[in-house]
Amino acid sequence: MSPTVKAYLIEEAAGAVRARFTSLAPEALDAGDVELRIDYASVNYKDALAATGRGRIIRRFPCVGGIDAVGVVERSGSARFAAGDAVVVHGWGFGVSHHGGYAERARVPAEWVNRVPAGLTPLDAVTLGTAGYTAALAVELMQLNGCRPERGPVLVNGATGGVAGIAIDLLARLGYEVVAATSKADETDYLLQLGARRVIAAAPAPGAAPRPLESAQWAAAVDSLGGEPLAALIPRMHKDAVIASIGNAAGIAFTTTVMPFILRGVRLVGVNSDNDVATREHLWQRLAGDLRPRHLARLRQLVPFDELPAVMDALVAGRHRGRSVVRIGAA
Ligand SMILES: NC(=O)c1ccc[n+]([C@@H]2O[C@H](COP(=O)([O-])OP(=O)(O)OC[C@H]3O[C@@H](n4cnc5c(N)ncnc54)[C@H](OP(=O)(O)O)[C@@H]3O)[C@@H](O)[C@H]2O)c1
Incomplete structure (x- = not known):
């Protein structure tokens, strides 16, 4: 040694x-x-x-x-x-x-x-790491808040990122219709291979504050970006939709209104991966079981x-x- x-x-x-x-x-x-x-x-x-x-x-x-x-x-x-x-x-x-x-x-x-749970190799476990654990936590919180595949499409933004890529893999495996939003047009094939049903261009920065409600597009979202992209997302959620707020790659501050929350019941769910031993054990077992990703x-x-x-x-x-x-x- x-x-x-x-x-x-x-x-x-x-x-x-x-x-x-x-x-x-x-x-x-x-x-x-x-x-x-x-x-x-x-x-x-x-x-x-x-x-x-x-x-x-x-x-x-x-x-x-x-x-x-x-x-x-x-x-x-x-x-x-x-x-x-x-x-x-x-x-x-x-x-x-x-x-x-x-x-x-x-x-x-x-x-x-x-x-490292039975069913995952050490290399798989580290490929998941913090990103995979966080994606699994987001999926679990979305499920606990009523998110089911038949409710409609799930947006995953910052899609070429680590958390987002694993979230696409997990959600597609569970049968969700995943739509990946990315700034990298040349990564469309990669995102389709991870399980995205469609790939769209990341929305440009809005010139003005979004309206309180826009036409509803998404039944759920996994948001790695925060900031104004999150503000633009909230008015576009379906009734009773869930947004898992994971990250702040685009910023920490955003302005919104209460209208999507009180008129559509939109749920903005915070995701923090510093969890107790029992929660960690539970989610690592899920990552080796029903959530086991296919594209590590x-x-x-x-x-x-x-x-x-x-x-x-x-x-x-x-x-x-x-x-x-x-x-x-x-x-
Ligand atoms: N809550 C928690 O416990 C927890 C745990 C892990 C990570 N996080 C946070 O989650 C976020 C994602 O982490 P990660 O490790 O997956 O990061 P990552 O691999 O760097 O992915 C972030 C993705 O966001 C997009 N992006 C990057 N900079 C941007 C910008 N300035 N404006 C708009 N889009 C931008 C890019 O995707 P495209 O080019 O495809 O759009 C990039 O691939 C980070 O903010 C991280 O700190 C939180």
């Missing part, structure tokens, strides 16, 4: 954030009751914002980046895990206020860890650890598609 730990460390100096590869002494790892060897980590939009300093994500400097990872338990102080278990780690402080997945090893609280190989690019910065540049520049997985310790 290497005496040091190769890691991608995010630092702040003179108000500027930068990230670099370094070697950490094993004692420099944060404390936690589960210690693991990391095989793969994925690259999420949040990871790219964190490492490039484009978003104020990191809550403790220096911090190894990477909000999710898959690996093998080497030591466990938790009765839930034993040495040799294949596990997926994500959420809470991982890669934000506690050293994260872009390192050969990690120590983490057991609450952030789930066993198509969604995934596997890249060497050293190419991580280039993937982050592509993500913040809007040139990225699907899910990038970084090979760290896997053979």
Whole structure:
């Protein structure tokens, strides 16, 4: 075993954030009751914002980046895990206020860890990672709010993104008519292959505030964008439609009216992936069961650890598609 730990460390100096590869002494790892060897980590939009300093994500400097990872338990102080278990780690402080997945090893609280469920390979589990878990949570919340395939088409915007691509796969598998909205016209075939029934161009930024109600188009929506695209979506929802609000790729602020909520019963449902152990276990089991995605190989690019910065540049520049997985310790 290497005496040091190769890691991608995010630092702040003179108000500027930068990230670099370094070697950490094993004692420099944060404390936690589960210690693991990391095989793969994925690259999420949040990871790219964190490492490039484009978003104020990191809550403790220096911090190894990477909000999710898959690996093998080497030591466990938790009765839930034993040495040799294949596990997926994500959420809470991982890669934000506690050293994260872009390192050969990690120590983490057991609450952030789930066993890779039977039926998924470790590579599948990391391809899902935070994005897949969040997509599954969105689907479950939509179902709990009455969303069913026969109610009509479901819009998934930011469709070439990680969460969105997995959401398309999950929803199509469940029989929903998925309509994918993207800014990338050349990715139509990819989105159809994931299961979208139709692909439409992302709506241009509205010149004026949307009217309180527009003609109803969508029975549900998975919104990765927030901001004005979300404002434009709300008046276009069917009666009793559900919007899963996942992200803010286009912005955090929007202006709307109460009319879609009180006249059409539109439900705007917040999705937050920092969940308790029981919820996490339940959703990982669903991801290996009734939600099991069919197109992870198509969604995934596997890249060497050293190419991580280039993937982050592509993500913040809007040139990225699907899910990038970084090979760290896997053979
Ligand atoms: N709630 C949670 O717990 C949770 C968990 C995971 C992620 N998130 C959030 O969910 C969002 C998506 O995450 P992700 O990892 O899937 O990101 P991603 O892979 O970068 O996907 C975002 C997609 O949004 C579109 N987009 C990017 N920048 C945009 C802009 N300025 N204006 C309009 N569209 C833009 C692009 O799709 P097209 O080019 O196809 O339109 C892009 O592929 C992020 O805001 C992330 O922080 C939240």
